[in-house]
Ligand SMILES: O=C(O)CCC(=O)C(=O)O
């Protein structure tokens with residue numbers, strides 16, 4: 001299956017959660033707005049910079065190299081978005097381990113049919129995640145030689161400043177467990193909210209020592225960062241991106257004021273496994 005699909009769907013645009021004003025903060029960073037000519041800055045929840053305690057969520061402190069980010073973002077813009085009124089593309093590949101030579105075999109195990117720059121990205125992710133996530137999850141995301149063939153979807157989303165994505169759980173009847181997301185060219189805040197009432201994962205997939213009462217987390221995903229969702233994080237929590245032009249992010253030094261970070265145009269690439277029988281291009285995702 002080498003079908004690609006383009007669609008214009010479910011991006012949201014809203015004013016964000018304006019509440020009150022934040023006193024201006026100084027910053028020499030070019031990503032930061034100069035706040036001195038703005039007397040009143042809308043305040044959003046302050047996003048954290050490290051993984052929230054949601055079982056199955058991994059946000060390792062590793063980043064794509066700039067050259068790889070550049071190559072992938074340039075290709076995506078050129079191939080899928082420039083001159084077209086779309087903001088999402090779905091690409092499909094199938095993992096196989098019966099290809100010929102070694103290099104071919106390694107590529108085929110990432111998802112035959114995906115474009116070469118996404119195969120390179122998957123190779124990079126497989127190297128960098130090897131020691132950042134539990135082995136069992138690693139083997140789900142990067143099936144070892146001889147593993148059964150699976151259909152892999154890569155979804156590329158384009159967000160202009162001010163755009164986001166409605167909180168959702170990735171479709172239960174379309175996608176399996178084990179999701180990888182990378183942010184390119186700009187960061188954003190991703191919010192996680194516990195699905196009310198029912199844990200949507202099977203009990204044994206949700207096990208956790210943590211008793212965590214907080215039901216919403218706002219996590220800043222900087223450009224080139226990598227997020228992995230599995231188990232409870234995938235089934236028991238929604239994820240979404242508020243449509244805003246700026247995000248309020250805790251500073252590295254917790255003593256300092258939070259920083260207002262301006263969003264640029266962001267590309268995200270999300271890799272997911274299609275469930276058996278769902279590998280036919282269907283209705284709108286997520
Ligand atoms: O843009 C992102 O990082 C998230 C995309 C997403 O959640 C989805 O496509 O289901």
Ligand SMILES: [Fe+2]
Pocket residue numbers: 168169170239286
């Ligand atoms: Fe999603």
